[in-house]
Amino acid sequence: MEIRNYQHNYKHNDAKQEIVQFGAPDKESTDQNIGGGPEIDLQIMRQLERTYNKLLDEPIPDHLVDILKKLEEQENKT
Amino acid sequence: MSSEAVRQGLISYLPNLRAFAIALCSDTDRADDLVQETMLKAWHSIDTFREGTNLRAWLFTILRNTYFSECRRRRREVSDNDGEYTAKLCVAPAQQGNLDAKDVMKALAMLSEDQREALILVGAEGFAYEEAAVICGCAVGTIKSRVNRARTRITELLGVKNGQEFGPEPLTEAVLSRNFSATR
Numbered sequence: 001m002e003i004r005n006y007q008h009n010y011k012h013n014d015a016k017q018e019i020v021q022f023g024a025p026d027k028e029s030t031d032q033n034i035g036g037g038p039e040i041d042l043q044i045m046r047q048l049e050r051t052y053n054k055l056l057d058e059p060i061p062d063h064l065v066d067i068l069k070k071l072e073e074q075e076n077k078t
Numbered sequence: 079m080s081s082e083a084v085r086q087g088l089i090s091y092l093p094n095l096r097a098f099a100i101a102l103c104s105d106t107d108r109a110d111d112l113v114q115e116t117m118l119k120a121w122h123s124i125d126t127f128r129e130g131t132n133l134r135a136w137l138f139t140i141l142r143n144t145y146f147s148e149c150r151r152r153r154r155e156v157s158d159n160d161g162e163y164t165a166k167l168c169v170a171p172a173q174q175g176n177l178d179a180k181d182v183m184k185a186l187a188m189l190s191e192d193q194r195e196a197l198i199l200v201g202a203e204g205f206a207y208e209e210a211a212v213i214c215g216c217a218v219g220t221i222k223s224r225v226n227r228a229r230t231r232i233t234e235l236l237g238v239k240n241g242q243e244f245g246p247e248p249l250t251e252a253v254l255s256r257n258f259s260a261t262r
Binding site for chain 1: 082085088089092093094096097100101110113114117118121179182183186197198201202203229232233236238
């Protein structure tokens with residue numbers, strides 16, 4: 001069943017192509033009939049994914065990237 | 079592992095670490111400090127990383143441990159593991175039938191920290207339950223339970239009653255339907 005095979009694509013990392021099964025509500029959660037059932041579950045998770053992808057797409061501040069360069073330079077000096 | 083390889087690894091996971099940090103603490107400046115500290119720790123303790131294992135999971139573990147250590151040190155956060163406080167809160171969608179990222183971020187912030195990190199790691203970052211359990215230092219069953227409870231809670235917080243509430247906003251929908259009929 002499609003809902004039981006929610007597929008999530010990573011972004012910005014080596015595992016970009018990896019597909020992870022997620023969101024299959026186990027018997028426990030479906031028995032509880034949360035907020036309208038598995039369809040809502042799926043929609044919630046997709047919305048979460050969209051929100052998170054927006055965070056992933058935010059530009060990285062330069063100072064975070066520069067730190068690594070400085071650390072490497074320090075190591076090379078020593 | 080060579081310093082160049084470490085640097086490349088850290089750079090490639092920077093967006094993920096930063097997104098996770100923002101989702102955890104709901105504060106961009108604090109998240110950047112958290113990522114910076116994580117990178118420094120990772121760099122200085124790279125000898126403890128076993129080559130061939132999961133660098134991403136290792137970095138996420140450092141970040142979440144740093145975050146929770148900081149929380150304990152600051153003692154500013156309200157501990158709400160039982161969800162009693164958050165149970166009293168809810169997030170009304172910005173517009174009827176149109177949930178956006180801000181609503182989700184608000185709702186995420188209202189989850190207990192345990193539930194929030196579990197939901198982000200598994201639901202957003204795509205870690206397997208087993209990997210998330212290692213990162214959080216708990217049992218796989220605990221992670222599954224936290225994710226389920228988080229999903230239930232976030233559904234309640236967002237006040238979602240049917241799947242249509244996640245559809246495109248009316249304007250987008252109108253444009254899409256126009257384009258669709260034009261191609262027919």
